[in-house]
Amino acid sequence: MTSSSSAAPHRFRGRLFLLLGLGLAVLGVVAYVVQISLQRLMAPWYMPTLASLGVVLVVMSLLERRTVWRVFALLAVVLLAGVELAFLYALRLPPYTGPIAVGRPFPAFETRRADGTPFTQRDLAGDRNNVLVFFRGRW
Numbered sequence: 842m843t844s845s846s847s848a849a850p851h852r853f854r855g856r857l858f859l860l861l862g863l864g865l866a867v868l869g870v871v872a873y874v875v876q877i878s879l880q881r882l883m884a885p886w887y888m889p890t891l892a893s894l895g896v897v898l899v900v901m902s903l904l905e906r907r908t909v910w911r912v913f914a915l916l917a918v919v920l921l922a923g924v925e926l927a928f929l930y931a932l933r934l935p936p937y938t939g940p941i942a943v944g945r946p947f948p949a950f951e952t953r954r955a956d957g958t959p960f961t962q963r964d965l966a967g968d969r970n971n972v973l974v975f976f977r978g979r980w
Contacts, residue, residue, distance in 0.1 A: 855905025859914060862898030865891045866918045869925065884932055885925075892922035 869891035876885065899915045940948050951961045965971050 855902045858898045858902035858905065859911055862895040862902060862918060863914060864895075865898065866895035866921050870921075884929065886929065889922055889925040889929055892918060892925050896922055 869885075869888035872891075873885045873888055876883070895918045896915070899911065899918050903911045903915055947962060947965065949962050951959065954960050965973070
């Protein structure tokens with residue numbers, strides 16, 4: 842009787858690892874869908890991170906008890922993590938090949954500030970230091 846009571850928590854722990862691993866892997870995809878539906882455009886770095894943590898938990902579950910279903914779950918989570926890493930890698934920005942480079946004069950331009958006032962290359966001239974930030978987003 843003592844052997845069956847000690848085996849139950851051990852088995853439960855392995856099943857808990859399996860469910861947590863699968864849940865974390867799916868949570869990354871769900872979080873990305875929510876992010877896109879909220880129109881929050883940022884790199885989904887959390888997807889492969891959660892899937893990798895899911896792989897670790899499924900491996901821990903597999904070490905507790907080896908079954909065919911846990912092996913399939915491990916393969917599925919590893920494939921999901923790989924696809925998410927490839928997706929994140931595909932979101933990289935291409936290398937910059939524009940007209941601005943170190944040592945070359947800044948090209949003439951005209952734009953508007955956030956408050957609507959004009960801003961040109963002449964506003965950069967003078968005795969004070971300026972910082973011009975370019976946001977190169979892609980979505």
